[in-house]
Amino acid sequence: MTAWWTQAIQQPNAEQGEQASAHQNQLTKPPGSLGQLEDIAIQLAANQNTLKPKVDNVAIRVFAGDHGVVEEGVSAFPQAVTVEMIKNFCAGGAAISVLAKEQGADFQVVNVGTATPVEDHPKLINQPVAAGTQNFCQQAAMTEAEFEAALGLGKSIAEQAHQEGAQLFIGGEMGIGNTTAASAVAAALIQDELTLEQKVLALVGRGTGVDDKGLTIKQQAVMRALALHQDSISDPVLALQAVGGLEIVALTGAYLRCGQLGVTVLVDGFICSVAALAALSINEKLRPWLIFAHQSEESGHQKVLQALDAKPLLNLGMRLGEASGAAVALPLLRLACSLHSSMATFESAGVSNSDD
Numbered sequence: 001m002t003a004w005w006t007q008a009i010q011q012p013n014a015e016q017g018e019q020a021s022a023h024q025n026q027l028t029k030p031p032g033s034l035g036q037l038e039d040i041a042i043q044l045a046a047n048q049n050t051l052k053p054k055v056d057n058v059a060i061r062v063f064a065g066d067h068g069v070v071e072e073g074v075s076a077f078p079q080a081v082t083v084e085m086i087k088n089f090c091a092g093g094a095a096i097s098v099l100a101k102e103q104g105a106d107f108q109v110v111n112v113g114t115a116t117p118v119e120d121h122p123k124l125i126n127q128p129v130a131a132g133t134q135n136f137c138q139q140a141a142m143t144e145a146e147f148e149a150a151l152g153l154g155k156s157i158a159e160q161a162h163q164e165g166a167q168l169f170i171g172g173e174m175g176i177g178n179t180t181a182a183s184a185v186a187a188a189l190i191q192d193e194l195t196l197e198q199k200v201l202a203l204v205g206r207g208t209g210v211d212d213k214g215l216t217i218k219q220q221a222v223m224r225a226l227a228l229h230q231d232s233i234s235d236p237v238l239a240l241q242a243v244g245g246l247e248i249v250a251l252t253g254a255y256l257r258c259g260q261l262g263v264t265v266l267v268d269g270f271i272c273s274v275a276a277l278a279a280l281s282i283n284e285k286l287r288p289w290l291i292f293a294h295q296s297e298e299s300g301h302q303k304v305l306q307a308l309d310a311k312p313l314l315n316l317g318m319r320l321g322e323a324s325g326a327a328v329a330l331p332l333l334r335l336a337c338s339l340h341s342s343m344a345t346f347e348s349a350g351v352s353n354s355d356d
């Protein structure tokens with residue numbers, strides 16, 4: 001039996017995209033003058049197979065997991081913050097809780113695996129697949145069974161969102177240490193002219209705010225991990241198992257399933273973009289289902305976005321994660337749809353069009 005994540009991704013309706021593009025050129029503005037807002041409306045029209053795309057029903061799912069690699073001293077914050085923030089997400093006090101509520105988006109938290117258990121809560125999908133990952137400087141981050149369980153959890157979350165009629169899926173993440181894991185995965189998967197060491201230096205950043213000493217520790221931890229796992233890192237599935245994180249794997253599974261079900265994804269910051277990179281390395285046909293919300297302040301994000309040929313919508317100096325950048329970009333998608341559906345055409349408004 002073939003693995004579910006290798007099954008076909010849907011194709012957006014190209015004809016609908018062409019009609020949307022032609023429609024944009026009839027609207028009362030110089031062609032192209034709404035920039036990326038036009039591109040988004042066209043992409044959503046093709047993805048939703050409709051003349052009038054909408055993003056009324058939005059599912060925001062924040063995946064949380066712990067990371068064994070934090071014992072190397074790679075984060076400015078203690079591991080306990082992951083579980084503490086899960087509780088804060090549920091209680092409504094986190095940035096994403098506020099942003100989701102403000103915009104009427106459906107919000108849930110997913111515990112993919114924390115070092116200590118978390119009490120159940122109506123907002124929490126509490127299905128840990130392990131007590132966090134192992135320290136990948138010493139051994140693989142997760143077993144094959146844990147990988148499949150985390151990827152499968154992401155799949156079922158995407159399926160639930162689809163069943164509930166989501167027109168847009170926003171994944172987020174929370175996990176102390178996960179910028180180290182994401183940098184390691186990105187260094188393994190990005191193929192360019194740089195040496196592995198140069199890639200690591202470009203991809204490892206300060207995360208929650210490590211100082212210069214912490215940054216060096218982080219770079220060296222990633223370098224050691226990639227040397228230890230050198231035989232597996234050219235394959236995306238093996239790289240995720242070796243140096244990934246449970247929440248990163250769950251996001252990868254959710255993104256792939258969204259593509260299989262035909263649900264557009266708004267990708268958040270550095271860690272989410274690395275999950276998108278992993279998903280695209282598994283199946284490049286996922287690309288038209290992805291919109292990139294913002295460029296995070298995390299230094300490696302630019303390189304990841306470049307590798308994805310992505311033009312993020314915003315650059316606000318944010319580096320919070322937890323889907324916050326995507327939630328802040330959500331109104332832009334809604335505005336793009338309103339403009340596309342409600343602006344007058346040159347003909348209907350009696351405005352003279354250009355001569356050619």
Ligand SMILES: O=C(O)c1ccc[n+]([C@@H]2O[C@H](COP(=O)([O-])O)[C@@H](O)[C@H]2O)c1
Nearest residue numbers: 075175177178179207208269270296321
């Ligand atoms: O989304 C981003 O671009 C981003 C950039 C830096 C940090 N983060 C968040 O910070 C946490 C990871 O930072 P660290 O330093 O513990 O690796 C994790 O919970 C992420 O959500 C997120």
Ligand SMILES: Cc1cc2nc[nH]c2cc1C
Nearest residue numbers: 077081174208320321322
């Ligand atoms: C407080 C805090 C909140 C976060 N949200 C996402 N990552 C985070 C890291 C910290 C430290």
